[in-house]
Amino acid sequence: MSDTDVDVAGRSQGETDRRLPVTLSVNGQARQLEVDPRTSLLDALREHLRLGGTKKGCDHGQCGACTVLVNGRRVNSCLSLAVMHEDDEIVTIEGLGDPESLHPMQRAFVERDGFQCGYCTPGQICSAVGMLTEVAAGWPSHATADVASPSVVLTDAEIRERMSGNICRCAAYPNIVAAIRDTAEGGAE
Template sequence: MSASDTDAMRRSQGEPAPHSAITLNVNDQVRRLEVDPRTSLLDALREQLRMSGTKKGCDHGQCGACTVLINGRRVNSCLTLAVMHEDDEIMTIEGLGDPDHLGPVQRAFVERDGFQCGYCTPGQICSAVGMLAEVAAGWPSHATADVSAPRITMTDDEIRERMSGNICRCAAYPNIVAAIRDSAEGGPG
């Protein structure tokens, strides 16, 4: 009998799955925890580390509410396992700023009223921070007018295309786009 067969038999008999000890670097803090190897990063953040800023929306990678930054790249934390990120730098909305010291994108969202109910806002902001880094690195999108240009022009269409993985049920999109444009241009916020 293989090890996976043994594990499956134990689980079918009501025995808990074996846990893995992992160390995560979240918001520049090393955190140690024990997780079922099947635990999503989203669930580890919310349920074990009690970081409720990252939201569980669809739990299928379709809404973007759970977006975090991993090594500077935006990732839907509901679609990745916590055990896969031991050597990575994970940044959540809590790591981008706090109410007394907002980050630039957070300030722009407040200035432009880029939220209504606010549920999608942490994912929107994390995605915007990652997206602005992609633009700074010169990564084109499907909406980039001139992929050979030395600098990408941040048009509203460019921002909408790049943020298309983040859904706002309240439809605050015009204000979200304005906040991101301000952040990209160093304007209000």
């Protein structure tokens, strides 16, 4: 093999063109794709499936703008490869609700003005939905007063701790906390 047959990452020619078939269940619908095995779940959703609700913020798992639900758990989609999710149920902001029938968390964010520029909002909402599932299951956080208790008291400190992986550069945090509290008290799905 000559030097011209290897790219800067050390891959041989042809290796960069390798694509794998993957079927992703996104928002209740099976979607078939062929992707480079290095394609993140975020890029598969945005670039291949054209679901623009999931945002690319930092692309390093630090801001939470790309948060989606995978099998009911919140995941930073920029840190996960699409090919890892063949048998998983993926829910994006588009799958939570629609303008005619908002998810309770979406409705609370609107009612409490839990957004300003809105860029982080889809990730905030998906994370909040996943977080309430964790609370319902009794999973403690670093802010939980009694980690041995089978239930978690959802204080403002508990909400802030659990949502700490989702950054809002506009600082709409008080309204986000209020929206999550409203949803929790109203029996969110």
